[in-house]
Amino acid sequence: MAKAKYKIVVVGGGLSGLMATLKICEAGSDVDLFSYCPVKRSHSLCAQGGINACMDTKGEHDSIYEHFDDTVYGGDFLADQVAVKGMCEAAPKLIKMFDRMGVPFTRTAEGVLDLRNFGGQKNKRTCFAGSTTGQQLLYALDEQVRKWEVKGNVKKYEFWEFIKVIKNKEGVCRGIVAQSMNSMEIKAFRADTVIIATGGPGQVFGRCTASTICNGSAVSAVYQQGAHIGNPEFIQIHPTAIPGSDKNRLMSEACRGEGGRIWVYKDGKPWYFLEEMYPAYGNLVPRDVASRAIYDVCMNQHLGINGENRVYLDLSHIPADYLERKLGGILEMYSEFVGKDPRKVPMEIYPSVHYSMGGIWVDRLHHTNIPGLMASGECDYQYHGANRLGANSLLSAAYSGTISGPEAINWAATGDRGSEITDEELEAARQACVDQFESILKMDGPENVHRLHHELGDVMNKYVTIERVNQDLDYCLEELKKILKRWNDIGVTDRGHWANQEAMFVRQLRNMILYAMVVTKAARMRDESRGAHFKREFPTRNDERFMKTTIVDYNTETEEPMVSYIEFDHSLVKPRPRNYAVAKKE
């Protein structure tokens, strides 16, 4: 018997969206795939370091349990443990799949996959393809999806922007509205299920390590349509980035994994402060711990290089040929963008906004609270709790796609989907987006949209990153409200209907401001320190009050976020204090 054929809309062609797409095609259904860019250019390709999976090929007796426990412990006991367990169990199988697809993983002399160390884990567990793991994994999925495109199961809408979802009378998601970034045409699309896989919201912070298209706009749009946001206050700050005016370029954690040391001068001598503060893990402490230590050394002890907010990341003691083999591409990037050779002189780095642990709330099958709407990849809140371990998010992105894809079919076949959406309903949703866009084209106030975005980034970076203080967060929220007001005073210089990037950015910016409020408000309400969220007045973890998932909902009247908390499953390992000064105890 032929399988029933459904139409699934997948928004986003990073690792997660492509993985979901493959699963849907394999089940015999069709995908309309939307992306800002050709999916082969999606942000997943920026990932350098690697992808975690317990392959246990280094004689270290690594185990899936250990991977699971490291992830839960690293996430400071805020991740759904059953979900994490599923991911860690699937990881080795996913790696074998990628290997069969042709990912050029780095290999040992005998031709099997090599493994490297990464932060927050004592065993070698990170598979890698030189220093471009994300690029190689993304390309493998891109190639497989191209095969399905040739077969006719996938229709790509590249250079199309998702604007919002369309719900029927019963509130079930039955389609989306999107806009062509070239012709500016706005169209409504029917779908049996919609999967959002739009990646992280880095641009809400302006300068960050992510691509320019990681703006969180889609996540904010579905939030405004009633989707819960989970744990948005947990924003990972990567300890080692090259500060830049257009972008903070990431220096992969692999540098530390391969023996890189972090230091500053103190009393005229190099001070390897991570090694001194955390003897068990040394330079390989997790990201939040390393970021806070660097922040402390620069801001409080004023020991940054030449008094600036920078410290050294040093590889110059490692043999050049070893560096070339293990880190070639990354080092080339430093030379290229900074003009100095990291094989010879220590690099200068500072922490930067990098990854969002939080995002759209989903259940274990990746359904959001809006029926018919699913989410997977960095845009969802699952798997990482309060802090993500390096090399775990390529894994969660790919793994979540293997869940959301098949489940989208399952929902289409058996879900309680209510009434069919009518042509009139589709047209109404489309027309609302057309009206909104036309009114943006008419905006003629004094504000420049890009300068306003820059200010948004400044405020968020200043108050909602490494160290948070309640008074500052209150102030920040007020500032954000002012920025939201000023959004109305934007003037567009381009009023045309052809490849108008400026007008689209105006729409995106409003979504970004509203999401910034979500992050800030959730940070304000969590009076404890856990993982990436560090609050000066409350420096310790408070399990009794806050071992709970933050849920943020949109108040349509006030446009402000509303925060509440729900319980989650932590039945597998008992919480224990997270302390990287000593080796992890189980």
Next chain:
Amino acid sequence: MAEQNKQTVTFIIERQDGPDSKPYTQEFEIPYRPALNVVASLMEIQKNPVTKDGKKVAPVVWECNCLEKVCGACMMVINGRARQACCALIDELEQPIHLAPARTFPVIRDLLIDRSVMFESLKRIQGWVEIDGTWEVKDAPIQNPYTAQTAYEISHCMTCGCCLEACPNVGPQSDFIGPAPTVQAYLFNLHPLGKFDKEKRLNTLMEKGGITSCGNSQNCVQACPKNIKLTTYLAQVNRDVNKQALKNIFNK
């Protein structure tokens, strides 16, 4: 470049309002900053879209994502050479800096071009490994680490199109698919499973628009921002195609 004015940077940008409109140029001046690159400069223009002679204009349109020379999006012609804009450091460029779209491809608007032909070519060369499915099958085959390293090098290709823009034989005068997709065919022929479809790929490359259109002029290898040894692999493909052609004759 000491003689240049370090306070400001001057750009002469070739603009075009739509695919069928006539190109024109505009001059912009922005404040200088150390480590400034071309994309960061275009972002500066977005914040203040005013030409050097004070005219308020629509901001320049271009494509970029990663700003790390890995997504391939931001390719344009900078001072006459096709390259990625995000890693084109101002300090290393002669001023005024000339920006133009890569006209080997249709222009959509300003510096934004349509490279869909490259992705279509990847379909034509069957640029994937034919796996049974994403489900668990068995262990993947062991691979020679040296071959894997060659594969790694070629797999850096970010479909930017610099090599197509540089190649004299790619353009309206021919249907040559160009160096990048041809060399991608070689990549899949290297893989222990991808190899199974080697003959299909070689036969495709024998057809019109395939490897015979390459005049071996070496421009591509110099243009590739990922330092892929394009001409080495093109030569290899050429040999493989010739061998396959002989085989086809004997098997008739």
